[in-house]
Amino acid sequence: xxxxxxxxxxxxxVLGIETSCDETAVAVVERRADGQGRILSNVVLSQxxxxxxxxxxxxxxxxxxxxxxxxxxxxxxxxEAKIGFSDLSGIAAASGPGLIGGLIVGATTGKALxxxxxxxxxxxxxxxxxxxxxxxxxxxxxxxLMLLVSGGHTQLLLVEDVGxxxxxxxxxxxxxxxxxxxxxxxxxxxxxxxxxxxxxxLSGNPKRFDLPRPMAGREDPHFxxxxxxxxxxxxxxxIAPLSATDVADLCASFQAAVCESxxxxxxxxxxxxxxxxxxxxxxxxxxxxGVAANKVLRAALVGVSEDFGFTFHAPPLGxxxxxxxxxxxxxxxxLALGLADGLQAPVRPxxxxxxxxxxxxxxxxxx
Ligand code: KG4
Ligand code: ZN
Numbered sequence: 001x002x003x004x005x006x007x008x009x010x011x012x013x014v015l016g017i018e019t020s021c022d023e024t025a026v027a028v029v030e031r032r033a034d035g036q037g038r039i040l041s042n043v044v045l046s047q048x049x050x051x052x053x054x055x056x057x058x059x060x061x062x063x064x065x066x067x068x069x070x071x072x073x074x075x076x077x078x079x080e081a082k083i084g085f086s087d088l089s090g091i092a093a094a095s096g097p098g099l100i101g102g103l104i105v106g107a108t109t110g111k112a113l114x115x116x117x118x119x120x121x122x123x124x125x126x127x128x129x130x131x132x133x134x135x136x137x138x139x140x141x142x143x144x145l146m147l148l149v150s151g152g153h154t155q156l157l158l159v160e161d162v163g164x165x166x167x168x169x170x171x172x173x174x175x176x177x178x179x180x181x182x183x184x185x186x187x188x189x190x191x192x193x194x195x196x197x198x199x200x201x202l203s204g205n206p207k208r209f210d211l212p213r214p215m216a217g218r219e220d221p222h223f224x225x226x227x228x229x230x231x232x233x234x235x236x237x238x239i240a241p242l243s244a245t246d247v248a249d250l251c252a253s254f255q256a257a258v259c260e261s262x263x264x265x266x267x268x269x270x271x272x273x274x275x276x277x278x279x280x281x282x283x284x285x286x287x288x289x290g291v292a293a294n295k296v297l298r299a300a301l302v303g304v305s306e307d308f309g310f311t312f313h314a315p316p317l318g319x320x321x322x323x324x325x326x327x328x329x330x331x332x333x334x335l336a337l338g339l340a341d342g343l344q345a346p347v348r349p350x351x352x353x354x355x356x357x358x359x360x361x362x363x364x365x366x367x
Contacts, residue, residue, distance in 0.1 A: 012089035012335050013040070015077065015113070016328025019066040019106030020098025020126045021151065022047040022057045026073040027324030028081035028088075029136065031332035037136035041080035042325045043073050048191060055185055063101025070109050077324065085117045090340065092331025095123035096348030097152065103347040111343045120340035122331035127353050129326040130288045131159055133315045136329040140284050140313050145273040147266060147301070150289035151177035151192075154223045156269040157353060158276055159286070162333045166276075167357035168269050173226035176258065176291045182229050183254055186236065187247050197251045198294050204245075204252030209235045211257040213264065221268035222360045228257055259300040266301060270308040285310035293320040 011032045018025040027042040047065045051057050078084060093110030096103055107123065114121035130148055134140040142159045154176045156169040174182070177194055184193025189200060211231045214224040232254050239246055270285070277283040285305045291297065292314050305312035319325060334340070 012332050013081075013083060013087055014090045014092055014122070014328045014332040014335065015074070015088055016124070016324040016326070016331055017070070017074070017091075017093040017106045017110050018126070018129075018322050018324045018327045019070065019102040020094045020096070021102065021322060022051060022062050023322045024066045024069050024073055025322060025324035025327075026070070026077040027328045028077055028083065029325050029328035029332055031329070031336060035135070035141065035336075036139060037329055037332065039136070039325045040083070041077045042323055043077050043080065044323050045069055045073060052191060055191070056181075057099070059099045059101050062099055063105055066102050066105040070105060074109070074113070085113070085119075088117065088119050090114075090120045090122055090331055090335045091117070092122035092124050092327050094126045094129065094327050095345060096125060096351035098126055098349065100347060100349045103349065107345070107347050115343060120335065121343060121345065122334055122339075123341040123345035124327050124330045124334075125351050125353060126322075126327070127153060127155075127351070128163070128165070129330040131157065131165065131286075131353070132162065132330050132333055133288055133319055133326045134286050134313045135333065136325065137315045137319060138313050140286060143277055144284035144286050144313075145269060145277065145310065146286040146288065147262070147269075147292075148289045149176045149262075149287065149291035149297075151175060151181065153289065154225075155353075156221055156265065158273060162337060163339075165353040167352075167354035168272055169221035169223065169265065170357070170360050171223040171225065172360045173224050174229060176223070176225060176262070177289070179225035179229050179258070180291065183232050183251070186229075186233055187242065187250060189247070189251075192290075194291055194294060197255065198296065200248050201251035201255045201296070202248075204248030204250070206252040206256035208249040209253035211235070211253050213257055213260045216261055216264040219268070220360075221265045221272065223261070223265055225258075228254065228261070255294075255296055259297055262297065263300050263304050266304050267308065270304070270310060274308075283310050284313055286313045288315055288320060290321045293317045
């Protein structure tokens with residue numbers, strides 16, 4: 001990490017590149033000297049159709065698809081923002097965690113642009129980008145308590161400052177987005193699973209199936225979703241073949257169990273966080289990551305926040321799932337601190353936000 005004095009004050013324009021999974025995304029974001037942000041362009045090209053027949057993301061196909069369209073998307077993002085390379089203050093690219101092939105494509109492109117234009121390069125942690133998005137969209141600044149729920153991660157974090165994170169909890173098995181995706185696959189719903197399950201659940205009966213509320217009541221705030229997913233499989237097997245009503249009821253019952261389990265875990269974390277956040281103002285609670293786009297979960301978390309005196313914040317739905325604006329914004333925040341990375345910055349398929357986090361204990365611990 002290198003200090004970069006030129007960009008440490010004033011407003012900045014940063015180009016952000018996101019290629020860590022199956023979305024190729026590029027954006028230009030402005031950060032004013034007062035810390036307020038504005039999106040000038042935000043282009044997202046999803047690869048869903050390329051992976052659909054395989055029932056999941058194929059890393060090699062993802063990397064190739066990023067290569068095919070990234071330079072065009074950079075041009076579109078600059079054109080939509082009505083700026084040229086010379087107007088940029090820095091170039092940010094997601095450099096982990098994620099699929100290594102895609103990360104290499106995005107980070108190498110970012111470095112090449114930085115080298116050719118003489119602008120600083122910023123190697124961005126994708127999780128940090130999710131964690132800081134509310135600074136761009138709602139002007140919420142650390143410290144805050146945050147629930148990060150995506151396809152690969154489920155964590156409760158104390159966001160103490162930009163670059164300073166304390167992990168309070170993680171999942172001991174599946175991530176929440178992964179549980180949604182696997183449940184969708186099991187029920188024959190299209191990918192991405194989260195939105196499919198949410199849609200099917202709209203017409204379903206959440207009380208029809210008595211599913212477990214994983215970890216509810218447990219002292220620590222960790223998560224677990226593998227058992228819930230298996231319970232859905234057993235419930236489905238018992239009544240197969242499934243009608244559309246059965247699928248809707250299973251989705252609604254699954255989602256109700258998810259919401260109760262997550263709400264219970266967040267309550268635990270709020271108790272812990274109360275003593276760690278400043279006394280002099282209402283404490284912000286933030287939810288971000290792809291699953292934060294789920295309206296039922298958001299509603300449940302609004303309720304929990306009210307109960308505990310936290311203010312609730314979440315990015316708009318389109319900025320919960322992966323996008324370039326969050327990468328550009330994390331880059332702008334780092335640049336404002338005078339930080340930049342050299343062209344030798346590695347890509348990191350695993351890149352924890354809190355390297356000192358105590359390992360969670362449990363049956364199928366992954367994180
Ligand atoms: O943050 P994200 O776009 O990518 C990762 O960093 O993983 O999150 C993707 C995950 C997927 O598992 C997807 O099914 C889930 O977020 N997701 C949702 C919804 N929209 C996306 N899960 C539940 N409800 C949704 N509306
Ligand atoms: Zn993500």
